[in-house]
Amino acid sequence: MVNYPVPDLDGVFRALADPTRRAIIGALARGPKTVSEISRPFDISLPAVSKHLKVLERARLVTRQVRGREHHCRLNPQPLAPAHDWLSFYSGFWQERLDALDALLSEEDQDSDEA
Amino acid sequence: MVNYPVPDLDGVFRALADPTRRAIIGALARGPKTVSEISRPFDISLPAVSKHLKVLERARLVTRQVRGREHHCRLNPQPLAPAHDWLSFYSGFWQERLDALDALLSEEDQDSDEA
């Protein structure tokens, strides 16, 4: 059983649904970075990066420490756990189901008709 | 190493970012269902469910067989695998990092200032 308080799977999955955001997570996994350091590899504006960071913060995936004029961002991977668990629950299916149930269904769905 | 062709993590994560869509996946995990059967538990219109199904189909998470006038939908869990793997990669962090690196960082970030 999963049994999380289900913090906000929506926010986490939505945060992960953008390649820039996943790349930011990937960068921060190598260690904390300032906003400028984060934005360097991307050819989008700084405000755009700032917005992505806000999405990640809202999903609690990134925390920020203001040190002087620089904002040091750090990955907080905990909210990924419920998402991972949600997927793990269905990971039983994509092997189990595919030889057992799928075989069963393909013999009962003979009158199929793909659009 | 993950080394998937990375089909479209975007589409899968975006599809999972909606609670109705996750519930549809949950329902289809118990076996194939028609569109009406899927929509029954929700108090949104049929066209709304139809749109959700289109998102799930675009992410290749749901396949459909038109049998007469009913559309039988089935869960296809394979595209969840790359998403699961992506998260698994970072699952190393949320234990490893949190005692090692986090402890290291909290002693070098003494002058923090949460907004």
Added chain:
DNA sequence: AATTCAGTTAACCAACTGGTTGACTTTCCA
């Protein structure tokens, strides 16, 4: 004191989302 640097905020834009209602197509059934 003036300037530059880090970063956010504001206003704007086009595109997408999630929902609706109404009209339509196709299939089943009496």
Added chain:
DNA sequence: TGGAAAGTCAACCAGTTGGTTAACTGAATT
């Protein structure tokens, strides 16, 4: 043959997203 049923499609709506540029705040540098 005439509904009713299953489902999509089209048009619409309000709100969000991902991006921009311009203006701003606050800290560092000179």
